[in-house]
Amino acid sequence: MSPLKAGIAPLLLTLGLAITAPALAQSLSPLEKSGLTPSDRKAFRLQVGNPYERRMTFALLPMLPDYATSAKGVVVKPAELTLGPGITRNIIVTFDIDPAKKERTIALCVMPKAIDSPILPRVCGLYTGRMAGRGS
Amino acid sequence: MRPVSRLGARVVALAATLAPLPGLACSISLPASGTLRNSMSNTVLGSQVNGNTPATVTMVLPLLSGVSVTVNAPTVIQSPPGYNAAMETREVAYTAAVIGLIQLANQGYTSAATNFSTGLLGAVTLTMTVHNRVNNPNGFAPGTYTTRTLVTCHP
Numbered sequence: 001m002s003p004l005k006a007g008i009a010p011l012l013l014t015l016g017l018a019i020t021a022p023a024l025a026q027s028l029s030p031l032e033k034s035g036l037t038p039s040d041r042k043a044f045r046l047q048v049g050n051p052y053e054r055r056m057t058f059a060l061l062p063m064l065p066d067y068a069t070s071a072k073g074v075v076v077k078p079a080e081l082t083l084g085p086g087i088t089r090n091i092i093v094t095f096d097i098d099p100a101k102k103e104r105t106i107a108l109c110v111m112p113k114a115i116d117s118p119i120l121p122r123v124c125g126l127y128t129g130r131m132a133g134r135g136s
Numbered sequence: 137m138r139p140v141s142r143l144g145a146r147v148v149a150l151a152a153t154l155a156p157l158p159g160l161a162c163s164i165s166l167p168a169s170g171t172l173r174n175s176m177s178n179t180v181l182g183s184q185v186n187g188n189t190p191a192t193v194t195m196v197l198p199l200l201s202g203v204s205v206t207v208n209a210p211t212v213i214q215s216p217p218g219y220n221a222a223m224e225t226r227e228v229a230y231t232a233a234v235i236g237l238i239q240l241a242n243q244g245y246t247s248a249a250t251n252f253s254t255g256l257l258g259a260v261t262l263t264m265t266v267h268n269r270v271n272n273p274n275g276f277a278p279g280t281y282t283t284r285t286l287v288t289c290h291p
Contacts, residue, residue, distance in 0.1 A: 027163035027196075031203060032291045049163070067206070067288055109288070118210075118283055119191045119266060121164040124290040 027088075027123065028110045034128035040097045042129025048081065048110055049088035056112055057082040060091060063107040067124050071095070071106045080113055093127060103130040162203050162289040163196040172268060172283065178276055181283075182269035184229075193264040193287050197254050205232065206251040207243070208286040210268045216279020224272045228285050232264045245269055 027049040035042065050056050058081055062074035073096035081089055097104045109124040170191030172181045183189050197203055210226045225247055232241040232252060240262065241252040254262060268283045270276075 031162055067290060107290070117166055118169050118268065118285060119166050119193055120284055120286045121166055121193060122286060122288045123162045123164055124288055126291050 028108070028125050031123075031125040032127070033125070034130065036130050036132045037097070038132050040099050040131065041094060042097060042104075042127075043092055043094040044127050045090050045092055046108065046125065046127075047088050048083070048091055050083035050085060053085050055082065055084050057114070058110050059113040060093075061109045061111065062093065062095070063109050063124065065105050065107050065126060067107055067109060067122075074106055076108065095127075095129065097129050097131055099131070103128055105129075164287070164289050165194045166191070167194055168192045170266070170268070172270075172281065174276060179273055180269060180271050181276060181281060183267045184269070191266045191268075191285075193266060195262040195264070195289055197260055197262055197289075202254045203289055203291060204251050204253050205241075205262075205264070206249060206286075206288045206290065207264075207266070208249045208288075209247045210270070210283040210285040212270060212281060213284045214280060214282035216277050216281070219277040219279065219281075220274045221272070223274050224270060226283065227269045227271070229267045229269070230264050232262055234260050234262055 029047045029049070033044050033046075035044070048058060048060065050058070060076045060079055060081070062071040062076055063069060064071050075094045077092045081091065083089060093106070093108050095104060095106050105126055105128040107124050107126055109122050111120060111122040168191055170183045171187075171189035172183050173185045173187060173189075174181055175185050183191070195205070207228055207230055209228050212221065212224065212226060215221065227245040227247050229245040230241065230243050231239060233239045240254060243250050243252075245267075264287070266285060266287070268285060270281070270283060
């Protein structure tokens with residue numbers, strides 16, 4: 001994939017670009033999920049897919065619900081995965097919940113790793129864990 | 137965009153529509169990357185400068201409850217030595233339509249992050265046309281420039 005680029009010419013800067021760029025794609029399912037946990041940790045099983053025509057490696061990034069700030073106390077297994085065309089795999093995201101609070105919501109974002117493209121496509125989901133019997 | 141890439145985008149969109157996807161998912165792809173060019177005054181780089189060569193983004197949205205799409209302003213991730221970015225501003229503009237027919241969003245050039253909701257859609261393909269523009273009254277030094285725009289599909 002060629003990026004949105006510019007190169008100088010005598011009177012004109014020309015930005016090189018991929019007219020025949022192959023598709024980049026990823027999918028994440030479900031986009032929202034919530035559940036109870038008897039402890040201070042909650043795990044969800046999600047599906048990451050590559051529905052298109054080329055092999056790709058995706059990074060799985062835990063974020064706060066603003067989709068901009070990295071989230072701490074979150075483990076994603078695997079943290080990245082390479083998928084062939086049409087392949088979907090399960091991943092597990094596990095996160096800590098502050099015992100002083102009833103619940104925690106985190107975001108998980110899936111994006112191509114080492115992408116060389118002017119558009120960075122990203123799919124993010126929201127996942128909420130609630131501690132059972134904690135002052136609700 | 138050249139006719140070849142427009143055709144490519146539609147083929148990909150059709151394939152995406154037919155692809156089996158799990159429920160409550162979002163699938164996003166990038167059929168075409170677009171091209172930036174310089175203005176005659178050497179103060180604007182853009183995909184609508186001296187032509188029309190946007191990037192395209194395709195999404196498959198099986199959600200009945202709809203999802204949102206957020207588009208961040210572009211960043212310049214590559215520029216040549218000697219380029220003075222002090223006065224630089226970066227903007228993005230886009231349109232979004234369902235299978236190229238029903239328009240969901242028409243955002244003019246902005247430096248802010250913007251978003252739109254897809255509403256109560258089911259199993260549709262959403263195509264976005266995205267333009268980038270970089271303004272700099274100091275001009276652009278000769279070399280290679282690369283912009284990047286983050287497009288996020290989320291609940």
